[in-house]
Each structure stands twice: as structure tokens, then as C-alpha cells.
Amino acid sequence: MSAPERRGVAVVGGGRIGEALLAGMVRRGGPADVVVCERSAERGAELAQRYGVDLVDLAGAAARSRVLLLAVKPQDIDVPLGLLAEHLDRDHLVVSVAAGVTTARIEAALPAGVPVVRAMPNTPALVEEGMSVLSAGAHAGDVHLDEAEALLAAVGRVRRVPEAQQDAVTALSGSGPAYFFYLVEAMVDAGVALGLSRELSADLIVQTALGAAVMLRDSGQEPQALRAAVSSPGGTTVAAVAELDRHDVRAAMAAAVSAAHARSLELGTANA
Structure with missing residues (x-):
């Protein structure tokens, strides 16, 4: 049979x-x-x-x-x-x-x-x-x-x-959603600290994140260009980005992705 x-x-x-x-x-x-x-x-x-x-x-x-x-x-x-x-x-x-x-x-x-x-x-x-x-x-x-x-x-x-x-992909897109969730969490907390309700703060940030992601995907523009379009000279966005640069957020993100990459390599060799 x-x-x-x-x-x-x-x-x-x-x-x-x-x-x-x-x-x-x-x-x-x-x-x-x-x-x-x-x-x-x-x-x-x-x-x-x-x-x-x-x-x-x-x-x-x-x-x-x-x-x-x-x-x-x-x-x-x-x-x-x-x-x-x-x-x-x-x-x-x-x-x-x-x-x-x-x-x-x-x-x-x-x-x-x-x-x-x-x-x-x-x-x-x-x-x-x-x-x-x-x-x-x-x-x-x-x-x-x-x-x-x-x-x-x-x-x-x-x-x-x-x-x-x-392993680089794992560090970037595999773990990537957590990086965005972390950022949204921090922004929601910042809204609450400014006196907004947590519900309103979360609604504002989640929809903003969704809209920004669709713009990145569909506009054909680089993120730097989209950021520049929001950054009026002497305005609120410029002040915010300057503070992010002062705290070296870009370097912190690079270090986070590098740490995820190293861990992916470790997982691949563990018990091999």
C-alpha cells in the first residue's frame, strides 16, 4: 500500500x-x-x-x-x-x-x-x-x-x-516593534506628565505613529525629508529634536540594535 x-x-x-x-x-x-x-x-x-x-x-x-x-x-x-x-x-x-x-x-x-x-x-x-x-x-x-x-x-x-x-535583520525588524512600543510608551508618559489623561495621550500618539508610518511607506520620501517638513525654524519640533540630540538618542538606538544583533548571534550558537 x-x-x-x-x-x-x-x-x-x-x-x-x-x-x-x-x-x-x-x-x-x-x-x-x-x-x-x-x-x-x-x-x-x-x-x-x-x-x-x-x-x-x-x-x-x-x-x-x-x-x-x-x-x-x-x-x-x-x-x-x-x-x-x-x-x-x-x-x-x-x-x-x-x-x-x-x-x-x-x-x-x-x-x-x-x-x-x-x-x-x-x-x-x-x-x-x-x-x-x-x-x-x-x-x-x-x-x-x-x-x-x-x-x-x-x-x-x-x-x-x-x-x-x-542576525542584523533579527536585530532590526525582528525586535524592532519593541523599540517603537518603547518610544510610544515614553511619549504617552510624557503626555500624562503634561496634564493629559493617559487615554487621550495614548490615542494621540498611537494615531500619530500610524499616520507617520503610512507616510514613510507611501510618500516615497526619506525620513529626514519628512522630519524637515515638520520642523519649522524656531518652532516646537526643532526644540524637541535638539533635546533628543542632546541626550544622544540616535547613539542609544544604534547601541540597542547592536545589542540585539549580538544576542541573536549568541542564540544561534547556544547548544549547537
Whole structure:
């Protein structure tokens, strides 16, 4: 008797990113060709019921699905890789969103020739405004990148880079939403200190951030030009930016991104 045809995608790991990707795929193509694999039985049952997909173990994921989307924490990736190894072959495609974990490390844990694509999405994938970046491993070609891109496009934009740039991407867009949340948090607090209610301050800043982001995306102008357009000589914006420069905010941001980059490199080598 021949083995059943493998088709569709198995999402391995049901955390925030795993659920965002699962939800995006179900919204785009329905639940029929998607399964989920989650080590917490309670969490797995919750996701299966919420999205109308089957809950399977790792062996079942490999048997039923051609694409395995590994959405696990980098420090936890060795366990599922070890359990999957005996069930995978060159007809599978492994797409990993584990921060810092190289395709070489994943390939070394799997049978020879299994194609691997490394991806770095970010949390705005939860609202279908994510930014994902892809890199091919040694056995993955354009057809595999196309397939991975089609999956991640369900939750936002996708770009391709050489894998050597992935840790920089992780530091910039992977962790990037937190930098913006941090800035918004500080601005809301500043509004409260000036006598505004927290609700009003948050409403003002969130809509301002949204509008500014759309202008950056759609205007075709550089951020410096957009900033200059708001900066009337001797006005309030010039006074504010001068204070930011006095506190060397630009250098602080560069240091923050550098620290995230260093940590991504560490995560990639931990337990390797």
C-alpha cells in the first residue's frame, strides 16, 4: 500500500508567532491543508478548535505535511529536530522562524538533502502587517523560497536576504516593534506628565505613529525629508529634536540594535 500523499503545512509550535502564521494561512486558504503540532496538549487543543485544524504529533506532522514550519524558541529547537529527523526526507521543506538558528545547524540535525529555509517574521504578523525575511539553506532553491514566501505573505510583506544578514535583520525588524512600543510608551508618559489623561495621550500618539508610518511607506520620501517638513525654524519640533540630540538618542538606538544583533548571534550558537 502506498503512503498517503503529503500536502499542506504543519505549524510546529503554537506561541504568538506560530499562532499568527497559523491564523494567516487558515484565513488565506482554509484549514483543510494545515495541521498544528504543540507540546502543550491544552494549548494544542485550543488552537485546533479555534482554527478548525487537526492537532497532530511530530510524526503525524511529517507524514501528513510536506512543509514543516518550525515556530519554536531557539533554545528549544533541538528537541523537535531530533524527533523529526527520522520522519523527514528530501521531499519535505523545513521553514524555521527560530531566531538566530542557522540553516546549517538545522541541516546537520536532519537527513542529508532536506531543504531548509530560515525566516524572521515579527509580531505585527498578528495583525497581518508583519515584516518577514527569508534565506535559503544549502539544499533550498528558488522554488523553496517561493513556497516559503507564499506562506509568510499571508501575514505581511516578505523580503529575501543572504543568510549572513539574518542576525542584523533579527536585530532590526525582528525586535524592532519593541523599540517603537518603547518610544510610544515614553511619549504617552510624557503626555500624562503634561496634564493629559493617559487615554487621550495614548490615542494621540498611537494615531500619530500610524499616520507617520503610512507616510514613510507611501510618500516615497526619506525620513529626514519628512522630519524637515515638520520642523519649522524656531518652532516646537526643532526644540524637541535638539533635546533628543542632546541626550544622544540616535547613539542609544544604534547601541540597542547592536545589542540585539549580538544576542541573536549568541542564540544561534547556544547548544549547537
